Amino acid sequence: DIxxxxxxxxxxxSVGDRVTITCRASQSISSYLTWYQxxxxxxxxxxxxxxxxxxxxxxxxxxxxxxxxxxxLTISSLQPEDFATYYCQQSYTAPLTFGQGTKVxxx
Amino acid sequence: EEQLLExxxxxxxxxxxxxxxxxxxxxxxxxxAMSWVRQAPGKGLEWVxxxxxxxxxxxxxxxxxxxxxxxxxxxxxxxxxxxxxLRAEDxxxxxxxxxxxxxxxxxxxxxxxxxxxxxGTTVTVSS
Numbered sequence: 292d293i294x295x296x297x298x299x300x301x302x303x304x305s306v307g308d309r310v311t312i313t314c315r316a317s318q319s320i321s322s323y324l325t326w327y328q329x330x331x332x333x334x335x336x337x338x339x340x341x342x343x344x345x346x347x348x349x350x351x352x353x354x355x356x357x358x359x360x361x362x363x364l365t366i367s368s369l370q371p372e373d374f375a376t377y378y379c380q381q382s383y384t385a386p387l388t389f390g391q392g393t394k395v396x397x398x
Numbered sequence: 399e400e401q402l403l404e405x406x407x408x409x410x411x412x413x414x415x416x417x418x419x420x421x422x423x424x425x426x427x428x429x430x431a432m433s434w435v436r437q438a439p440g441k442g443l444e445w446v447x448x449x450x451x452x453x454x455x456x457x458x459x460x461x462x463x464x465x466x467x468x469x470x471x472x473x474x475x476x477x478x479x480x481x482x483x484l485r486a487e488d489x490x491x492x493x494x495x496x497x498x499x500x501x502x503x504x505x506x507x508x509x510x511x512x513x514x515x516x517x518g519t520t521v522t523v524s525s
Binding site for chain 2: 321325333334335340341344378380383385386388392
């Protein structure tokens with residue numbers, strides 16, 4: 292199975308900060324990488340597909356990049372509604388696997 | 399509006415069974431592969447299973463293979479997860495979601511992620 296490793300596991304940031312979350316795959320997954328946002332008690336929300344494709348309705352401050360084994364989710368200017376947990380997930384091959392999550396908290 | 403609504407969760411004893419349902423609306427259900435994803439209390443997301451649009455192809459995580467069965471009834475726009483021989487470690491919120499993977503000579507190379515999610519249904523396995 293392909294292992295997905297996110298870093299950091301958590302971070303504290305202020306409104307307006309630029310935030311970067313990284314995701315590393317245990318083998319090359321080309322660009323078959325999706326990013327989700329999850330708020331407590333809610334279902335995940337798809338933010339980025341195909342490593343860099345912005346899902347319809349998602350603010351442009353969210354940006355995904357990378358290919359192969361190393362990927363990045365960047366939030367250019369953190370907003371109050373962005374405090375949540377973020378997950379990466381590979382769909383290069385089954386079984387689909389998620390990263391362990393990165394919790395973005397208010398500083 | 400595309401919507402998914404899970405039901406069927408509850409409290410079950412270890413070794414017991416439960417069937418989850420996921421009712422779909424607002425999109426062409428039969429054209430969409432469907433996935434189940436679970437989240438244990440305080441933990442991350444774990445993908446469980448996927449089924450093709452026509453229902454003929456399925457895939458399971460190792461942790462549930464042989465105990466869980468995914469199926470669908472396209473005439474009812476409903477996805478199912480039959481869970482047998484339940485264990486304490488199956489305790490989780492179970493989400494259904496569109497997509498996740500597609501079958502084309504294997505479950506691989508799917509760009510679009512899981513776009514639409516249900517609100518989740520809680521399964522608790524405990525004596």
